[in-house]
Amino acid sequence: MKTKLSPSGRIGLVMLGVFVMLGVVGPWLAPYDPEIGKLAQRYLPASSAHWLGTDSKGVDTLSQLLYGARAALEISVIVVAISATIGIAVGTIAGWFRGIVDELLMRIVDILMAFPGILLNIAVVATVARPGLGVMIAALCVNGWVGYARVARGEVLALRERDYVLAAVALGATHRRVMLRHLVPNLMGPAFVQMAFGFGSVILIEATLSFLGLGPQVDYTWGAMLEQGTSFLWHAGFVHYAILPGLAITWVVLGANLLSDGLRDRLDPRQRGRA
Amino acid sequence: MSIGAFLLRRLGSGALAILGVSILVFAFLHLVPGDPVDHLAGGEATPEQRKAIETCMGLDRPLPVQFVTFLGHIVDGTLGHQCPDPAGKPTVASRIAEVFPHTIALAIAGMLVAIVLALPLGVIAAVRRGTWVDTLATVASLSVIGLPMMLLAPILLLVFFIWLAWLPGPIETGPSALVLPAIAVGLHLMAMLARMTRSSMIEVLSEDYVRTARAKGLPERRVLVGHALRNALMPVITIAGLQFGSLLTGAIVIEKVFARPGLGLTLLDAISERDYPVVQGCVLVIAVIYVLVNIVVDLAYGLVDPRIRRA
Numbered sequence: 001m002k003t004k005l006s007p008s009g010r011i012g013l014v015m016l017g018v019f020v021m022l023g024v025v026g027p028w029l030a031p032y033d034p035e036i037g038k039l040a041q042r043y044l045p046a047s048s049a050h051w052l053g054t055d056s057k058g059v060d061t062l063s064q065l066l067y068g069a070r071a072a073l074e075i076s077v078i079v080v081a082i083s084a085t086i087g088i089a090v091g092t093i094a095g096w097f098r099g100i101v102d103e104l105l106m107r108i109v110d111i112l113m114a115f116p117g118i119l120l121n122i123a124v125v126a127t128v129a130r131p132g133l134g135v136m137i138a139a140l141c142v143n144g145w146v147g148y149a150r151v152a153r154g155e156v157l158a159l160r161e162r163d164y165v166l167a168a169v170a171l172g173a174t175h176r177r178v179m180l181r182h183l184v185p186n187l188m189g190p191a192f193v194q195m196a197f198g199f200g201s202v203i204l205i206e207a208t209l210s211f212l213g214l215g216p217q218v219d220y221t222w223g224a225m226l227e228q229g230t231s232f233l234w235h236a237g238f239v240h241y242a243i244l245p246g247l248a249i250t251w252v253v254l255g256a257n258l259l260s261d262g263l264r265d266r267l268d269p270r271q272r273g274r275a
Numbered sequence: 276m277s278i279g280a281f282l283l284r285r286l287g288s289g290a291l292a293i294l295g296v297s298i299l300v301f302a303f304l305h306l307v308p309g310d311p312v313d314h315l316a317g318g319e320a321t322p323e324q325r326k327a328i329e330t331c332m333g334l335d336r337p338l339p340v341q342f343v344t345f346l347g348h349i350v351d352g353t354l355g356h357q358c359p360d361p362a363g364k365p366t367v368a369s370r371i372a373e374v375f376p377h378t379i380a381l382a383i384a385g386m387l388v389a390i391v392l393a394l395p396l397g398v399i400a401a402v403r404r405g406t407w408v409d410t411l412a413t414v415a416s417l418s419v420i421g422l423p424m425m426l427l428a429p430i431l432l433l434v435f436f437i438w439l440a441w442l443p444g445p446i447e448t449g450p451s452a453l454v455l456p457a458i459a460v461g462l463h464l465m466a467m468l469a470r471m472t473r474s475s476m477i478e479v480l481s482e483d484y485v486r487t488a489r490a491k492g493l494p495e496r497r498v499l500v501g502h503a504l505r506n507a508l509m510p511v512i513t514i515a516g517l518q519f520g521s522l523l524t525g526a527i528v529i530e531k532v533f534a535r536p537g538l539g540l541t542l543l544d545a546i547s548e549r550d551y552p553v554v555q556g557c558v559l560v561i562a563v564i565y566v567l568v569n570i571v572v573d574l575a576y577g578l579v580d581p582r583i584r585r586a
Binding site: 110127212246 | 288289291292295296299300303421422423424425426428429430432433437520521523524527528531532542543546547554558561562565566569
């Protein structure tokens with residue numbers, strides 16, 4: 001019997017839903033172009049023309065936030081999709097074939113997990129003078145797949161002993177068929193938990209890289225806005241430049257974490273309430 | 276497994292991880308498109324100047340030779356030289372050594388902040404489980420965990436430096452200048468450890484020996500501190516140790532916000548100057564510390580708890 005998503009899980013789902021919706025329609029809602037500023041309209045306070053004021057280049061802050069939502073959504077969806085595909089494939093192969101294949105793949109996983117992920121992301125981004133969206137996505141995928149591989153391998157190690165898998169093998173199913181038809185569909189539950197969690201961490205890492213000046217070279221990513229806003233802290237009345245993009249990042253990360261906790265509880269009620 | 280075998284195994288996997296890091300760090304410089312010489316030489320360099328830089332960086336030699344040279348620089352402790360003028364500039368290692376103490380001081384101070392605040396918070400929440408104190412502690416911890424460090428740091432700066440003017444802000448020196456950055460870098464860990472202490476304490480408080488201690492009439496404080504906390508501390512200390520590495524990467528953000536000299540700021544500067552040997556050096560040093568700390572924590576844990584050694 002399927003249990004319902006816990007209240008906090010549902011809150012997370014709604015929070016993420018709001019973000020996805022704004023990410024999709026945000027650029028159409030945005031009243032101004034996020035890249036064209038008017039120098040005569042710099043540092044404007046909130047008004048009916050600019051609901052959240054303008055920044056040091058005269059760019060409308062609300063428009064930047066909305067375009068930032070699109071950028072964050074694009075990156076996180078692409079990175080999660082690529083990482084999950086690679087990770088699930090690697091984990092399934094490692095868990096199914098065992099032996100030398102497993103040993104080799106899991107050593108790579110160990111090495112990637114042995115040191116801080118964001119350092120690796122920084123190292124990749126640092127190799128290119130002007131990292132674009134592509135480099136950013138590549139940098140996040142380099143070690144992004146590792147978590148999915150671990151989850152998938154663990155599941156496959158348990159699933160491979162199940163009767164229906166044994167039956168499929170006895171009936172002469174190929175490796176490919178067993179993996180694609182019997183193993184992968186049955187490990188998608190835990191993989192979804194990991195994906196929800198990954199969604200939040202991708203946004204956070206992307207924002208951190210942009211904050212450090214290593215992100216895609218556009219001004220309207222949330223991380224870049226936060227970085228710019230930090231330098232406005234000294235101007236009374238412009239504190240929201242730093243707070244708003246920061247809260248936007250927090251919103252998504254929190255939503256993703258609540259949702260992944262909720263999904264995990266639903267899959268495994270024994271884990272309920274654990275930190 | 277004996278202690279010796281456990282130690283060897285753990286050191287072996289650590290060495291493998293560090294070798295893996297070295298290969299990755301080396302590979303990034305050589306696999307990506309774009310010529311590092313362009314960044315150093317600038318637009319108006321003559322072919323001779325470009326050639327000199329190339330020779331200085333060893334880029335004219337075959338890849339395997341370059342990799343061996345790179346490993347050689349790690350082994351001899353210089354971590355490479357800064358081109359185009361290797362003799363006139365300090366080695367990468369000395370540039371890193373100059374800022375290294377600042378980052379370590381920040382990380383250790385952050386760790387202290389985290390542990391000193393987390394333990395009482397976690398214990399109180401566990402003892403007053405289900406009351407408003409517990410709820411408040413939980414909500415506070417969860418909201419801190421949810422806040423990205425790059426938002427937390429400016430908020431702290433805004434409140435304690437700009438509004439209240441209680442604590443020194445960026446660029447200032449002296450021990451008091453360490454307070455805000457240490458809180459900023461340690462607060463996340465504090466929240467995590469407080470949650471951990473709470474759940475660990477709740478588990479331990481239901482143990483038989485706690486009931487026995489109470490039954491024999493020990494004062495509640497001695498039961499909590501002497502019996503419960505001592506046993507509840509194990510997982511907390513382990514996590515704290517393992518998270519030391521995250522303080523190092525957190526320091527990158529904090530050093531930028533507070534304009535504090537350190538490994539992180541050096542790394543960011545080197546990236547914007549396209550100074551690859553320094554980038555490699557910083558990444559390598561942070562990675563190696565991370566791996567080493569994890570090994571030490573594992574070993575310590577293995578020594579204390581024999582069950583771990585078998586895993």
